[in-house]
Amino acid sequence: MHSVPSVRTYVIVWATLTFFTFATYYIAQIDLGQWNIVIALLIAFFKMSLVIFFFMNLKAESPLTKLFAAGGFFWMILLLGQFFVDYISRDWMPGGKMW
Amino acid sequence: MTEPHSAVAEHAEHSPYLRHHFDNMEQQFDSATLGMWVFLLTEIMFFGGMFGAYTVYRSMYPEAFASTSMHMNPAFGAANTAVLIVSSLTMALAVRSARLGKQQALQMFLILTMIFGIAFLVIKGFEYHEHWVDMKVPLFSGHWDYSNTPEFPHQAQYSHQAQILFCFYFFMTGFHALHMLVGVGLMTTILMMARRGIFSTNYFTPVEISGLYWHFVDIVWIFLFPLLYLIGNARKLI
Numbered sequence: 001m002h003s004v005p006s007v008r009t010y011v012i013v014w015a016t017l018t019f020f021t022f023a024t025y026y027i028a029q030i031d032l033g034q035w036n037i038v039i040a041l042l043i044a045f046f047k048m049s050l051v052i053f054f055f056m057n058l059k060a061e062s063p064l065t066k067l068f069a070a071g072g073f074f075w076m077i078l079l080l081g082q083f084f085v086d087y088i089s090r091d092w093m094p095g096g097k098m099w
Numbered sequence: 100m101t102e103p104h105s106a107v108a109e110h111a112e113h114s115p116y117l118r119h120h121f122d123n124m125e126q127q128f129d130s131a132t133l134g135m136w137v138f139l140l141t142e143i144m145f146f147g148g149m150f151g152a153y154t155v156y157r158s159m160y161p162e163a164f165a166s167t168s169m170h171m172n173p174a175f176g177a178a179n180t181a182v183l184i185v186s187s188l189t190m191a192l193a194v195r196s197a198r199l200g201k202q203q204a205l206q207m208f209l210i211l212t213m214i215f216g217i218a219f220l221v222i223k224g225f226e227y228h229e230h231w232v233d234m235k236v237p238l239f240s241g242h243w244d245y246s247n248t249p250e251f252p253h254q255a256q257y258s259h260q261a262q263i264l265f266c267f268y269f270f271m272t273g274f275h276a277l278h279m280l281v282g283v284g285l286m287t288t289i290l291m292m293a294r295r296g297i298f299s300t301n302y303f304t305p306v307e308i309s310g311l312y313w314h315f316v317d318i319v320w321i322f323l324f325p326l327l328y329l330i331g332n333a334r335k336l337i
Binding site for chain 1: 140314
């Protein structure tokens with residue numbers, strides 16, 4: 001129902017994903033302190049975007065589907081955001097206890 | 100984009116796979132795709148909860164998580180990531196073949212996807228077996244000792260916290276492996292449908308939405324690999 005991406009596109013995406021898999025593996029061997037997790041997550045998010053936009057072909061889906069996909073990530077941010085705010089703020093009450 | 104659309108409309112009346120409550124094949128396809136995305140959103144919430152809990156405990160016990168991660172084998176993890184990415188490529192090519200009506204190629208790519216999916220599960224099985232032999236399965240008595248990591252001299256005092264990471268490890272990779280099993284089952288069904296000659300350039304919705312599921316499971320692993328295997332790896336002696 002949509003334009004069909006070429007085999008070439010898929011192979012390039014696959015090669016990029018494989019490259020970053022080994023990149024994340026080797027970068028983890030270098031001690032970068034706090035930056036290790038930041039770089040690992042950046043690479044993971046980049047790989048996720050490649051899979052979503054090319055393999056799952058989200059860019060060719062209907063606007064409604066795109067809205068739902070974006071909505072999913074919005075709710076995910078709400079879920080995790082509230083979740084972390086709860087844990088971070090638990091020590092803010094006197095005596096370190098909320099109840 | 101407009102040309103395939105009109106081609107679809109032309110054949111719409113003839114397709115035996117058009118359900119009566121849809122106007123045409125395109126509307127049916129878009130509805131099915133949207134429905135699959137909604138299902139995947141519930142899956143994001145499902146795994147998201149586990150990733151959230153993982154983050155909380157990791158920020159509480161960063162040293163214990165880093166040292167415990169040493170007991171996992173990143174080579175297995177990296178190999179499995181590579182295998183899963185290849186399976187995603189073959190899945191994408193299967194969907195492409197279905198769209199272009201290449202039935203032989205579709206069946207070949209589905210079989211390849213299943214082979215890579217099963218290869219992933221086999222490697223995972225070897226890994227689980229290694230953890231069992233190494234006595235690293237949490238909650239089993241006698242399996243609580245995670246202290247033999249010379250890079251982390253204080254590891255011995257983390258034995259209880261260390262179990263938390265292994266609990267997350269088994270829950271998250273276990274649920275992921277369960278999703279892989281379901282995926283292989285889906286591929287079997289799709290392959291049988293393909294062999295019966297159900298799919299055409301006009302109707303390939305089941306291939307498309309199974310592909311979406313397969314890629315989603317791949318994405319979950321893309322995050323599991325660095326978060327479970329590669330913590331504290333910088334201090335590992337290569």
